[in-house]
Amino acid sequence: xxxxxxxxxxxxxxxxxxxxxxxxxxxxxxxxxxxxxxxxxxxxxxxxxxxxxxxxxxxxxxxxxxxxxxxxxxxxxxxxxxxxxxxxxxxxxxxxxxxxxxxxxxxxxxxxxxxxxxxxxxxxxxxxxxxxxxxxxxxxxxxxxxxxxxxxxxxxxxxxxxxxxxxxxxxxxxxxxxxxxxxxxxxxxxxxxxxxxxxxxxxxxxxxxxxxxxxxxxxxxxxxxxxxxxxxxxxxxxxxxxxxxxxxxxxxxxxxxxxxxxxxxxxxxxxxxxxxxxxxxxxxxxxxxxxxxxxxxxxxxxxxxxxxxxxxxxxxxxxxxxxxxxxx
Numbered sequence: 001x002x003x004x005x006x007x008x009x010x011x012x013x014x015x016x017x018x019x020x021x022x023x024x025x026x027x028x029x030x031x032x033x034x035x036x037x038x039x040x041x042x043x044x045x046x047x048x049x050x051x052x053x054x055x056x057x058x059x060x061x062x063x064x065x066x067x068x069x070x071x072x073x074x075x076x077x078x079x080x081x082x083x084x085x086x087x088x089x090x091x092x093x094x095x096x097x098x099x100x101x102x103x104x105x106x107x108x109x110x111x112x113x114x115x116x117x118x119x120x121x122x123x124x125x126x127x128x129x130x131x132x133x134x135x136x137x138x139x140x141x142x143x144x145x146x147x148x149x150x151x152x153x154x155x156x157x158x159x160x161x162x163x164x165x166x167x168x169x170x171x172x173x174x175x176x177x178x179x180x181x182x183x184x185x186x187x188x189x190x191x192x193x194x195x196x197x198x199x200x201x202x203x204x205x206x207x208x209x210x211x212x213x214x215x216x217x218x219x220x221x222x223x224x225x226x227x228x229x230x231x232x233x234x235x236x237x238x239x240x241x242x243x244x245x246x247x248x249x250x251x252x253x254x255x256x257x258x259x260x261x262x263x264x265x266x267x268x269x270x271x272x273x274x275x276x277x278x279x280x281x282x283x284x285x286x287x288x289x290x291x292x293x294x295x296x297x298x299x300x301x302x303x304x305x306x307x308x309x310x311x312x313x314x315x316x317x318x319x320x321x322x323x324x325x326x327x328x
Contacts, residue, residue, distance in 0.1 A: 025091040025108070029115035039118055039149045046112045047181055051162040054108065055099045056172045058165065087111045087122070105159040106143040119148040124219050125194035126210075127157075138210040138234070139217030140195055147182075153201055154182040157192065195219050195311075197276070197302065204301075207316040211235055220310035225251035229305075235316045236303070238295050246279065246291040246305060248312070278304045278311070295319060 022028050032049050033042040091111035094100040100108065106122045113120040127142035144157040157180040163173050179187075185201040189208070195218055197205050210216070211234035228249040238244055277300050279293040291305060298321045305313040 023092060023095045025088055025095070025111040026115045028095065029112045032112065033116045042116050042118060043113070043147055043149055044181075046109060046116065046118075047156065047158055047161070048176075050105065050108060050112075050158050051174075051176050053098060054094060054105060054162065055174065056105075056159060056162060056165065057099045057101065058170065087114070100159075102159040103143045105162070106145050109145050109147075109156075109158050113147060121146040121199065123194050123196070123199045125192060125196075125199075126216065127160075127192050128210075138214045139221055140219040142192070144192060146199055146201070149182075155185060155188045155192070155199075155201060156181050156183065207235065211316050215305075216314040218304075218311045218314060220307075221312045223310065224307055224312065226307075226312065227251060229313060231315070235318055237318050237320075239320045240295055240298055242295045244279075244291075244293040244295060244303070246293065248289040248291075248305070248307060250287055250289065252287070275299045276302045276304060277317075278306050280306050 022031065028049075029046070032045050036042050036045055087107045088111050090104055090107040094104040094108045103122075110120050110122050122143060123146055124140050124143050126138060126140055127144070142159075144155070144159070146153050146155055148154075161177050161180040163175045163177075165171070166173050189200055189202065189205060193208055193216070194200060213234065214232065215229070215234040226248055230245075230247045236244060275297070277293070277297075279291045281289045282292050283290045289307060293303060295317075298319050300317050300319060303315040303317050304311045305315070
């Protein structure tokens, strides 16, 4: 009788271990997508597994003036992990803990897609809930994904699809929301605004409400202790032939060399209907950096302010195409 009981216990243990899901992304990805053949089925299975098994948590915020997050309090950086594959290391940590912040959710999805042979992208940018008004701290604060299915890119947010934090208790409530799975670009832009506007997946992405009040603070904005900037509003009204003047005030400006006049800005086109420009510092003092941007093209829509080879601010340009009415 004792031997029969021992055998039954061994069978139960074997079944438990057989059903236990692996903590390494490669093995888990193979397990999740094994029953499926199409890319859409595999992406759906990966997305659903994460929403069903990973819980969101609020990280502890360090109350220190010296603590300056590069993106947000819940983001990972390359310094956190010494190994080359940051995405896989973050994914392993998330799988071991079964909880994550938005960056962990996005990197886990990216890692599982990589191991399943599906192209995806981790995207950082600004996100707002539907009940929030204009945010004076209009800056990069969230992470989500794009995924390529049958040669077409789609947008998704596995963090927001997983559930929400209850205001009354501060606890995570798991509640699946399909709105954030393979959303159309027109819907997604209403509350997700990427650092790199190519990931709006729109030819002509509109400025959201916050641009009326302040320029968009890029991911690198917090690195340099920027205390103020001009212009203060995010939309710059200008004309062809004008020169836009911008300034940054910093706690401690770097000793930057003035840029050559012909290298002050560079125009790039990322789609047929959208055009961007980058403006480099023209002069730098102990705590102030100055910029000049000549408006030479009527097609420019977005202006990125660069500092130490990082984009720190983004403005919307509204260029009137007539230089002077009396000259027409």
